[in-house]
Amino acid sequence: MKFVAISCVRNEEDIVEAFVRHTLAFVDYLVILDNGSTDHTQGILQSLAVEGLPVEIVEDSSLGYWQWKRMNFLLREYALKKYGADWIIPIDADEFIVAENSLLFRDSISSSPRPVKIQWRTYVPHPDDFMGKTNPVARIGYRLVEEARKYNKIIIPSKVMIAHQDVVLSQGNHNLVRNGKNVKSTDLDSAYLAHIPIRDPGQYGSKVALGYLQYLAMSEKESNWGWQYEAAYALLKSDPGKFLDTYREAALRFSVKPGEDFEPKTVFDPIPYRGGELRYTHDSPGEWRAFCSVLAHAESLARAYSGLSARYDEALAKSSRPSSIIGRLRLFGRSRR
Numbered sequence: 001m002k003f004v005a006i007s008c009v010r011n012e013e014d015i016v017e018a019f020v021r022h023t024l025a026f027v028d029y030l031v032i033l034d035n036g037s038t039d040h041t042q043g044i045l046q047s048l049a050v051e052g053l054p055v056e057i058v059e060d061s062s063l064g065y066w067q068w069k070r071m072n073f074l075l076r077e078y079a080l081k082k083y084g085a086d087w088i089i090p091i092d093a094d095e096f097i098v099a100e101n102s103l104l105f106r107d108s109i110s111s112s113p114r115p116v117k118i119q120w121r122t123y124v125p126h127p128d129d130f131m132g133k134t135n136p137v138a139r140i141g142y143r144l145v146e147e148a149r150k151y152n153k154i155i156i157p158s159k160v161m162i163a164h165q166d167v168v169l170s171q172g173n174h175n176l177v178r179n180g181k182n183v184k185s186t187d188l189d190s191a192y193l194a195h196i197p198i199r200d201p202g203q204y205g206s207k208v209a210l211g212y213l214q215y216l217a218m219s220e221k222e223s224n225w226g227w228q229y230e231a232a233y234a235l236l237k238s239d240p241g242k243f244l245d246t247y248r249e250a251a252l253r254f255s256v257k258p259g260e261d262f263e264p265k266t267v268f269d270p271i272p273y274r275g276g277e278l279r280y281t282h283d284s285p286g287e288w289r290a291f292c293s294v295l296a297h298a299e300s301l302a303r304a305y306s307g308l309s310a311r312y313d314e315a316l317a318k319s320s321r322p323s324s325i326i327g328r329l330r331l332f333g334r335s336r337r
Contacts, residue, residue: 001110003027004085006074008067011210011293012093013040014203014284015196018137019093020048020055021275026102027089029054031078033070036061038296039206039284047280063304065214065226068171075169080158086110088156090173091193095120095153096137096271099191108190109155115176115185117152123196124251124266135278136199141270143194148256148264153193154185171225194271198251201244205290208232208243210297231258236290244287 005027009016023030034042034057045057056078060070071090079085087109091097098121099105109116126142133139153173160176160183161167167178176183198204212233215226232250236243252264 001086001106002029002084003087003089003106003109004029004031004079004083005089005091006031006033006071006079007091007093008033008035008070008074009037009041009045009093010035010214011037011039011041011206013037013044014199014281015136016041016093017044017048017278017281018135018273018275019096020045020053021278022096022137022273023091023275024053024055025274026097026099026105029056029083029085031056031058031074031083033058033060033074035070036300038293038300039289040280040282044280051279061300063214063301064218065211065221066218067173068169071173072169075156076161080161086158088158088161090153090156090169092173094196094199096194096196096273097191098194098271105191108188112157112186112188115157115160115183116155116188117185118155118188119192120147120151120153120195121192122147122254123194123271124254124264125198125200125248126266128268134281134283135273136196137194137271137273137275140196140199141268142266143269144252145265145267148253148260148262151195151255152187155188171222197254198247200286201247202284202287202289204247204250205236205240205243205287206293208236209290209294213294213297227257228254240290 003026005023007019007030009032012019020030020032032045032055034045042057045055049055049057058074058078075088075090079088097105097118099108121143123140123143125140129141130139151174154169154176156169156176164178167176167183169175170177170182176185197207208229211226212229215221215229218225232243252266253262256262
């Protein structure tokens, strides 16, 4: 049985090397789409590929949090067509497979006639973390005792995708969907995904800023997509100091909607990291990381606007119509009267 993992990443320099090395302890190949990272993520991925690890890097710097479109592309064009996967594992850079061993993990999945769902366990920063560790998987050892709501990720047998061309992976990699209905699945009890969405103040600020802006750039999306960034982004914009000071509290309630009753409790349960030594991961710019990320994102937006403006002027010239500021306003937004 051939197992292929697929992932989309953006600005994950603190964790992406650990993610790649750990994931490859469980799968045969890993395909990663880099969505326009502006930190050291691309360099780290290239170094891992040069090292000879079975990882392929696909680049797509287009705007918008179109995760489901990108993941479905990776699923069919790479996992199935290029690598001939028997099972496909859609996984994020902050998710780490936890199982007794690789053989048991693969055997447990392979025995299922249906797609398999693997449960999240959320890990959070804690005052007793091993702060000298560069690897966040080794540094963060506490997780929630109970989740505010149970989330699962889907693991996909290729035979389902081959038999039904209209089956698609949902946003967030939580379900397979056909004709508007979730495809039936089986729960995997012998393993789980250690989820580390918030790791330090700077990383959290970058995650919130870029996540919110990526969703904002989408012309069409479900009304509930990106809700977890809205309140956090408002706080980051209005009071950055408070945002950074309260990142641990935010981690404890990351999947909790505003106003929802939830009393988080934690337990020390370190993640058994299987990726070996990190070679290319270095300290990020700390609390300034969010600022650096937003500047880089603003620069990419300016360049995209410049290109769009040039194409608009070229189209006007070909149609023999005079360029005008009013025409630009009608194209890019509404003019004030």
